[in-house]
Amino acid sequence: MKKFVNDPKDFVPEMLKGIALANPDTLKYIPEYNLIMRKDIPMANKVSIMQGSGSGHEPAHVMIVGKGMLDAACPGNVFAAPPADFVYQTTKLVAGPMGVLHLLNNYTGDTMSFDMGRELAEADGIEVRTVVINDDVAVKDSLYTIGRRGVAGNFFVIKAVGAASEEGKTLEELEAIGNRVVEVTRTMGMALTGCTPPGKGSPIFTLEDDEMEMGIGIHGEPGRKRVKIEPANKIVDELFEAVADDLPYVAGDEVALMINGMGGTPISELYLLYAHAHEIAEKRGLKIKRNYVGEYCTSLEMAGFSLTLVKLDPELERLLAAPAEIAIRTF
Amino acid sequence: MKKFVNDPKDFVPEMLKGIALANPDTLKYIPEYNLIMRKDIPMANKVSIMQGSGSGHEPAHVMIVGKGMLDAACPGNVFAAPPADFVYQTTKLVAGPMGVLHLLNNYTGDTMSFDMGRELAEADGIEVRTVVINDDVAVKDSLYTIGRRGVAGNFFVIKAVGAASEEGKTLEELEAIGNRVVEVTRTMGMALTGCTPPGKGSPIFTLEDDEMEMGIGIHGEPGRKRVKIEPANKIVDELFEAVADDLPYVAGDEVALMINGMGGTPISELYLLYAHAHEIAEKRGLKIKRNYVGEYCTSLEMAGFSLTLVKLDPELERLLAAPAEIAIRTF
Amino acid sequence: MSKNVEFVVKSIADTALKNEQYFSDLDAVCGDGDFGYSIARGFEKVLTEWDNIDRTNPGTFLKEVAKIIMSAVGGVSGSIWGTTFLRAGMTLGAKEEVSKEDIVPMLRAVIEGIKKRGNCDLGDKTYLDTLVPTTDVIETALAEGKDALEILDLATQVSADAAEATRPLIAKKGRAAYTGERSIGTLDAGSVALATMIKALNEAWRA
């Protein structure tokens, strides 16, 4: 296992400790619940926003806690939804008078934990609303009763409700904004390699030297189909078509375009991919108002990327452009 | 080769095109010289700062062009210094009345190209000064006549002179600031895997499943010694000691601490490494005033990291804290 | 308090720890490879806190085990295995001892709890597909007056067959579901885990 790790069981807590040590003025770390939260939360005039999800998707979600983004994140172990108890305890800790918004990527495990956590918090009199994110077009709604997965598109939901919550919007308003973003966001991903959870010690799946996996999730789950590696532009073509034709996004639409790295793909390659995605978008008549190239929601050290389109309206564009501060930063 | 690439010869230009398409308002791309430069440069009241270096170290240097950082970068091919002609042409394009500062990482190839490029520019009447960055303690000064390598510490030189140039400092002043940062900056890196330049198609070196390489450079050059993989904290211990004892950094010193990913190591692991580095620093009595965790100077998709310490004084701290805007960004 | 309940829980916990890698590997074929790790962490915490678990009565003991699992394990496994022990404990109420007659009602309550929490049913390729036929055979055997060892043998056999019979099914729940038809021909990790636990319990009982 080619990883920086001490005891694999300490992988997540040691990472969380690092985040807290690097941001002593703004963040609080509560080891019992894998919890990273803003120090200045709860606030009287602001809904608190939290997300759980498994670990292994960093920077999502523990590293995007901060002003204008998440107020707290309580991830489970690597690729495992948080225990229901984490969700409950975190909800209690962040709850202010305006209530708590739960964001969750649509997976059975996360849904179960957040359902149980929410029930317990509501029993304590805390008002909770939930936005379920399911932007992955690789998994079709009709085919599986659990519905589409939530993947890198969750960034846009977080950014929009995060900005709106700083403006003092109510829980209902935030829920509506979150759902509106989900409706206009679509993603598809692919991988050149598998990835190795520290607790497992070996790759979840392996691909031959000339193979890639299309329609991958963010937990190392195999995807839609395994095919021979193609030139970068061909791969972008395929993902772009699957994503753009799903909503669909049509000529004249104003959009945000994201190329999200899966953890092991260098940023040089992500910009190469962006170049072609940008050109396809323009050829289709889409107007790129905002673009995102980098790592937003990863699968440990997996080599691969996902492509996300968001259809913008003036309010959403304003929320995406609003300033925000998060744990990870360049300067 | 598990990479996103079309024709390997187009790897660098396609990446540069992506950077330009993603930043249409602020950056200009000139394909003939692999040149990414600020649109608003040259300015009458500001020295222009440029760096070349090879490609494959992204975000350094093409993705850190922007206000308060570099004004231009003209990289060579992957891991190859830019041709002398690129340096010359770029110098001419960015030169304003206050002159041009060349930053270069100390490698024979870069030095040769920048020497030739500078000679040609000076012949045209352009005033040029050069700061040579050589922060890598893995390579000892005394042993090799070419001197120590420049690695991730170059970020601090760029950030400091970038901020100072925005304040209108003169070329001489910037040269002095750059050299002062070089004097107080030390780095050492290591790798768990090799990396594959697209034009080569196979890894530069390979490590067995249980091996790591200590004292690595940023071009896939093998390092000081090849040893069995150790727990993360042990690796941090070794790098920290080599770095801290070199200057040395002593109890009471105010420092900046950087954990820089080499391209293929996920940010989760980088924060895990940071946690331990932070604790060692505190144990040694160093006061961490600023910290940096992420990718600053990479070797394509190599798994590994480097650790950098910078000794701060009030002015340097102020320059590092000054705002800056670069091509890569989260929002 | 009933030593048998403790014995069963201890045996299940030991089996989960011993088979961590094996169970994760099963989940990796079509899922995300965390199943073995997840339940191992849960049962590990159960064993760590073993001596301090409230033993007022078997029902309380089982409910405390459930809470430990639910605070240590996330998502599907935490919820499903937590629900398992929670429902079993709730069925017992404040009874001082567990009798033969309690077994089937406990298992039926577990099945209902899992169906509700997991929003799943027979044939979805989950651990229900092994739990239900195993419960059925235990019910029949108890009615026929078979003894504990005979029943354990039957349960071992039926659960092994049931786990093997998940192969042709399409996974409809959990992360394995995302692979759709590619899950055909693979074993359901949760089912194999259950069969493995029953087999180990059978062996431990005789030892």
Added chain:
Amino acid sequence: MSKNVEFVVKSIADTALKNEQYFSDLDAVCGDGDFGYSIARGFEKVLTEWDNIDRTNPGTFLKEVAKIIMSAVGGVSGSIWGTTFLRAGMTLGAKEEVSKEDIVPMLRAVIEGIKKRGNCDLGDKTYLDTLVPTTDVIETALAEGKDALEILDLATQVSADAAEATRPLIAKKGRAAYTGERSIGTLDAGSVALATMIKALNEAWRA
């Protein structure tokens, strides 16, 4: 213009392209694995622009080749191979033809240029370590009145031996230098390239 000069440059360029992978692999052992790629890109550009290169006289031709290389290739290789053709061209000046007598002064000028640009000397494990003994043997052979084919044979032999003789040296320049003592026992990529080029030229000459 002297067809021989064109023939030599063309042969060197072809050899660089044909051996791209091999030369890169040699550099990868202790360097950064870009040597073959770098010079291939330079000579590729030379061949692409071949028909349009200024052929006023051999000196101009060589200087133009140098400029193409220096605009296409960065760092050590661009500077060193650019300097090579630049110095050779400068030595010829405006001469219409290249004669036997020009060869050694050209090579000596190249050696001086590389020493200056590369801040290196014999024994540093660079391509000088092959160029210098090869130049020496050519000088002697010319003085002894040997003919072109004999001289090519000698140069092929001596350059191959010299390249092989770089093995025990410690690399003191270029990226290979960073490996220090570990460079002992490896071949210098630049030296092998030069020997390979001379051997290929010898063969092409006879074909």
